[in-house]
Amino acid sequence: MSEEVEVLSGNTLSEDVEKVVEKISNTTVEFRVPRVNCPEHIILVVDVCHEVGNTPYRLADGSKFSALYMVKRALTLFLQNKHAIDARHKFALVLLHNIPVWISDFTSDPQKIISDLELAEERPATTHCDLSLVFELIAHQISLPKCSNPSVVPPPYMYRTILIYGRSHCLPQFLHGKELFSHLIQSPHFVLDVLYTHESPSDNNKCEGIFDLLCGLDEGGWSYVLEVSRNATKLHNYFGTLLAHPFQRPVQKDLSYTLVPKD
Amino acid sequence: MCSRLLLSLPRLVLLSLLTAGTLIPMEEQASLNNAPLNMFTRQMEYMKVNGVPGVLFSDCAEISKASEAQGVKNKGDNGEILECRPESYSENTLLIKLPYAGTNLTIHLLFNPQEPWMVPEMTFSDDRFTSTITLKDLEDQVPSLNEWDTSTDDILAQLVHQVLQLYRGYQLDRLEEDEILQIQYESLLKALKIGEGDIEVSVNSTEQVSTTSSFLMRLPLSLQDVPPVLVDANPGTPNTFLQVDFPRREAAFVPKLHLSSCVESLIGEASSLALPTVPPGIGVMDYVERIMELLEEKVRRTILSFETRKQFIAEVLCQFGCAVVEYDAERFNKIVVMMEVKDFHFLAFISLGSLFPQQHGPRVVLQSLYHNSAKEPVSKELTDLKYSSQWKPEEMVQHTKEAILANISSFQMSSIRTS
Numbered sequence: 276m277s278e279e280v281e282v283l284s285g286n287t288l289s290e291d292v293e294k295v296v297e298k299i300s301n302t303t304v305e306f307r308v309p310r311v312n313c314p315e316h317i318i319l320v321v322d323v324c325h326e327v328g329n330t331p332y333r334l335a336d337g338s339k340f341s342a343l344y345m346v347k348r349a350l351t352l353f354l355q356n357k358h359a360i361d362a363r364h365k366f367a368l369v370l371l372h373n374i375p376v377w378i379s380d381f382t383s384d385p386q387k388i389i390s391d392l393e394l395a396e397e398r399p400a401t402t403h404c405d406l407s408l409v410f411e412l413i414a415h416q417i418s419l420p421k422c423s424n425p426s427v428v429p430p431p432y433m434y435r436t437i438l439i440y441g442r443s444h445c446l447p448q449f450l451h452g453k454e455l456f457s458h459l460i461q462s463p464h465f466v467l468d469v470l471y472t473h474e475s476p477s478d479n480n481k482c483e484g485i486f487d488l489l490c491g492l493d494e495g496g497w498s499y500v501l502e503v504s505r506n507a508t509k510l511h512n513y514f515g516t517l518l519a520h521p522f523q524r525p526v527q528k529d530l531s532y533t534l535v536p537k538d
Numbered sequence: 539m540c541s542r543l544l545l546s547l548p549r550l551v552l553l554s555l556l557t558a559g560t561l562i563p564m565e566e567q568a569s570l571n572n573a574p575l576n577m578f579t580r581q582m583e584y585m586k587v588n589g590v591p592g593v594l595f596s597d598c599a600e601i602s603k604a605s606e607a608q609g610v611k612n613k614g615d616n617g618e619i620l621e622c623r624p625e626s627y628s629e630n631t632l633l634i635k636l637p638y639a640g641t642n643l644t645i646h647l648l649f650n651p652q653e654p655w656m657v658p659e660m661t662f663s664d665d666r667f668t669s670t671i672t673l674k675d676l677e678d679q680v681p682s683l684n685e686w687d688t689s690t691d692d693i694l695a696q697l698v699h700q701v702l703q704l705y706r707g708y709q710l711d712r713l714e715e716d717e718i719l720q721i722q723y724e725s726l727l728k729a730l731k732i733g734e735g736d737i738e739v740s741v742n743s744t745e746q747v748s749t750t751s752s753f754l755m756r757l758p759l760s761l762q763d764v765p766p767v768l769v770d771a772n773p774g775t776p777n778t779f780l781q782v783d784f785p786r787r788e789a790a791f792v793p794k795l796h797l798s799s800c801v802e803s804l805i806g807e808a809s810s811l812a813l814p815t816v817p818p819g820i821g822v823m824d825y826v827e828r829i830m831e832l833l834e835e836k837v838r839r840t841i842l843s844f845e846t847r848k849q850f851i852a853e854v855l856c857q858f859g860c861a862v863v864e865y866d867a868e869r870f871n872k873i874v875v876m877m878e879v880k881d882f883h884f885l886a887f888i889s890l891g892s893l894f895p896q897q898h899g900p901r902v903v904l905q906s907l908y909h910n911s912a913k914e915p916v917s918k919e920l921t922d923l924k925y926s927s928q929w930k931p932e933e934m935v936q937h938t939k940e941a942i943l944a945n946i947s948s949f950q951m952s953s954i955r956t957s
Contacts, residue, residue: 292849292856292932311867352907355915356885359905360864360874386913508908512883515876515907520864531860532878536943 307463310523311429314363316381318413318434319388321346322371322404322441325397329443330474332505342441342472343397345507350392350439353514354385360518365432367416368392371440373401375409377416400442406492407451409438414455425463433464435521440489443474443482447489460494466521467492470513471502499527577654578632581694591695592702594738594756594779595637595796601694602633630654634698638705639740640752640781640794643667645701657686660701667708679704706734712741719751719784725823730758730830751784753822759833764804765844767868772800780829782822790816793825805836839896846931847871847890850900853931854888857939876907879946883907886942887917895934899925902938904945909953916953920945 323343331339340348357364366388368379379391413436420430440447449456459465469489476482490500501513516530582601590599634645644663650656660683662668676683682696690696713720723739726732736756759778761769769776777798782791793816797808805811814828847870855862858875863885865873872889885905894900902923906916923941925934 292852309867312864352910352915355910355913356905356907359887359914508881511908515883515885518863518874518876518885523862523864523867525860525862529860532876532883534877534879534939534943536940 308425308433308522309427309429312361312520312523313429314361314365314432315357315520316365316367316417316432316434317357318367318369318417318436319350320369320371320375320409320436320438321350321392321395322439323395323398324372324400324404324442324445326400326442326444328474330505332507332510334507340507341397342505343395345510346439346441346472347392347395349507349511349514351389352511353517354388356515356518358383358385369409369412370395371404371409372398374405375412377412380416400445402445403450404440404442404445404447405450406447406456407449407453410456410459411451414459419459419462420464422464429522430464433466433521434459435466435468437517438467438469438489438492439472440469440485441472443480443485446481446485466497468499468517468521469493469501470517471500472510473502473504475504496526497521499524577688578694580691584691585695585698588692588695590636591699592706592735593636593638594736594754594777597774597798598637599698600633600635602635603629603631632658634694636698636702638702639709639738639754640750640783641740643702643705645698655688657683664705667705670708671704675704679707706738709739709741713739716741716751722822723753725821726753726755726826729823729827730755732756732758753782755780755782755826757826757830757833759801759830759837761801761804761837763841764837765841768804768840768844769800771869772803774798774800776800776804778833780826782826790818791822791825792816793829795829804840805833811836840892843892843894843896844870846895849931850890850894850934853935857935877942879943882946882950884946884949888938895927897927899923899927899934900938902941904942904949906949906953909956911956916956918945918949918952 321343325341325343329342331341332345333339354366357366362383365381365383366379366385367377367381368388368391369375370378378395379388382388417434419434420432422428422430460467469492471486471489473482473485474480486500486502489502492498493500499517499519501516503509503513578601585599585601590596593599630649630651632647632649634647636643636645642663646661646663647658648661649658680697680700682693682700687693713723719739719741723737726737727734730736732755736758738754740752740754742751757778757780759776761776775798777796778801779796781794781796783794784791793813795808795811795813797805802808811832814825814832816825851865851870851873854873854875855865858877861876863874863876871891872887875886875888877884877886884907887903887905889901889903891901900923902920904918904920909916920941922944924937929937
């Protein structure tokens with residue numbers, strides 16, 4: 276992005292802005308790609324497993340909704356908002372049960388994904404979750420853009436996988452190797468984000484262990500790994516967080532949304 | 539009705555002036571009895587790719603087959619008008635329509651159906667031009683007729699170029715007969731510092747009251763300071779043309795501006811740019827200088843708008859960098875930020891556009907993360923945003939922030955009600 280941040284002559288910018296402009300060009304975190312909002316091709320991997328004993332979301336008015344129902348609602352807002360931000364973004368849908376199934380191919384029409392998502396039903400929990408199959412499926416469905424100079428030239432599009440994992444008792448693991456996962460992750464044009472929805476952590480479940488495993492998927496430090504228990508507002512907030520473009524968003528630890536009035 | 543320039547010469551004389559061209563093998567001859575349009579596919583493709591040489595409006599040049607309605611009309615025995623279509627007339631005629639100085643010059647090329655590879659007979663839509671030029675003019679200035687070779691890709695392009703040079707010379711000769719127009723022409727060349735190739739002149743006889751003389755000139759509007767990302771957004775050459783019609787000697791001239799789509803995307807459509815009215819007695823040169831000032835001002839505004847948008851976005855990033863969702867990093871037209879007030883999270887879409895900052899301020903829409911209708915999230919556009927184009931970006935962002943804060947409660951209430 277160096278061409279867009281040259282400091283304008285005549286010093287029309289305030290000192291603070293100049294600092295930001297300089298920071299963007301000499302970032303402390305080394306960016307692998309220019310900070311351009313190229314179209315995203317987003318693969319939504321939605322876990323449809325329902326484990327015995329799963330607690331529902333309870334809203335303030337007393338109504339109860341299953342975890343999958345809440346995810347569908349929040350995901351609908353995510354899709355509508357992402358489309359409003361830039362109509363070039365595309366979405367694909369994968370449902371994860373014992374094996375991942377590619378349900379909808381890439382489309383820029385959020386309504387298509389929303390309709391397909393509506394039809395997804397909860398399935399009984401399986402004993403294991405094989406992440407190798409997920410990334411094998413993705414690797415076969417996508418074609419990473421070829422870019423001669425990725426740190427300078429923005430790609431025509433990039434891929435983001437958002438894994439929405441919902442089990443509190445089943446550890447997700449690479450049962451058939453990590454080669455395809457590693458191949459995807461090493462590309463500057465492939466980003467993985469994780470949203471973990473789970474029961475309240477306790478000795479009776481494996482939520483903490485699962486969360487650690489999912490954090491381990493963030494090998495490069497570019498991912499967002501978020502977790503939420505049965506808090507509907509927080510779930511929707513996190514889908515808001517996930518709206519951010521991977522090439523332009525701050526790293527997760529720097530996120531701060533509070534709007535403070537000027538005193 | 540077209541006059542047939544070369545019919546006055548015996549065919550023998552014509553043939554002796556021309557070389558035989560390349561010898562065509564028998565098997566090729568069989569395939570050459572296609573209509574001329576098919577025969578010249580490569581040559582037409584060449585002109586499509588390389589442009590039609592010698593005309594300013596090369597995008598508007600057309601090559602086609604003569605339509606059947608253009609058959610020659612004859613009077614029948616009883617005096618009634620008959621349409622007499624020579625056999626295969628349309629199949630063997632290529633029309634090359636060239637825009638020139640606000641009008642059109644059409645070259646008709648009539649090919650011999652028995653020997654389609656031979657040099658065609660040529661006539662023009664401009665009768666006076668046809669009757670003025672001599673065989674010597676053609677010999678000297680249209681040498682492609684002597685070197686006619688249908689296997690050469692650029693043979694049509696060469697012919698068109700040479701005919702246009704001849705036509706240009708013819709028009710300039712006629713210009714010398716009109717002292718006032720001649721002076722206007724020369725002063726334009728000098729004032730605009732353009733070459734003769736950048737201006738087309740069409741001089742029409744003053745005896746015919748309805749005809750108009752015209753100048754069509756390429757204005758030297760420079761886009762070199764415009765950020766490349768804005769210029770590259772539209773394909774094609776950035777061209778700015780001004781056509782000036784002189785309807786009658788005493789009446790004021792009529793200006794028409796033509797802009798290529800690349801230029802229109804930067805400064806607006808030609809039809810929306812109000813050209814100043816022509817004051818009586820003003821010379822074309824002075825008027826054109828005013829137009830240039832107008833256009834240059836528009837370009838400056840486009841550049842200023844871009845720079846201000848960039849500064850505004852940088853200011854938003856400075857204040858909200860840890861909450862940025864997405865922004866237009868090439869044209870700086872939009873930025874989306876996520877915000878939180880008292881645990882209520884929402885999105886703020888801030889759009890700028892090319893009329894910012896001079897004509898209006900940022901457009902701010904608050905959008906919900908929690909509530910939606912069937913098609914879209916609940917949203918609210920802020921209508922009470924204070925704005926002045928004189929403010930620095932820092933002030934603009936500050937006022938935007940204040941307007942958002944002032945509207946949050948009502949937005950929160952209405953989104954619960956609406957969903």
